[in-house]
Amino acid sequence: MRFSPGQKIVFLHESGGGVVDSITENGRVVILDEDGFKKEYLKSQLALVQDEIYPVEDEVAINIELQDKNLDASKGRNTYSAERKLNDIPEIDLHIEELTESHKGLSNHEILSRQMIAFRQFYQRAKSQKKKKIVIIHGVGEGVLRYEVRSFLNKEDGVEYYDADYLDYGQGATVIEM
Secondary structure (H helix, E strand, O other), rough: OOOOOEEEEEEEOOOEEEEEEEEEEOOOOOEEOOOOEEEEEOOHEEEEEEEEOOOOOOOOHHHHHHHHHOEEEOOOOOOOHHEEOOOOOEEEOOOHHHHHHOOOOOOOHHHHHHHHHHHHHHHHHHHHHOOEEEEEEEEOOOOHHHHHHHHHHOOOOOOOOOOOOHHOOOOOOOEEOO
């Protein structure tokens, strides 16, 4: 995966994201995070947010733009089209067919990256809105997405998770209580 300054990223193994500031001589990616700090990461620890590039110098514009994107889910098909509510509990369906118009030509890694980006954005927004409970529909499959979601949650403080009700979701969903 090729990174260049101004690209928006999310962290694969921790919450949050930022913007690519620069690439070091040893190939690490310097990220300007959401709090305005710069830190080096391995490329394998990051995922690009497609089609979102910001001028690195404009940190305030980056944060405002990110907040605006999170609030405006009605324009076109994006990661938020898979969101809905059941019994007033926000949920997101992470099946790739729900997240993108077409996933033809995407590698398994790219599909997983997009799914995790959608999950992190949904989770962070629910957390900032002080939601008590959310549902993540990850499907059954080989269990890779379920594993990644739960690995992320294991690093979060004050979070409990468990399998969602079988009658409502089958075997492929996780309830998160915050």
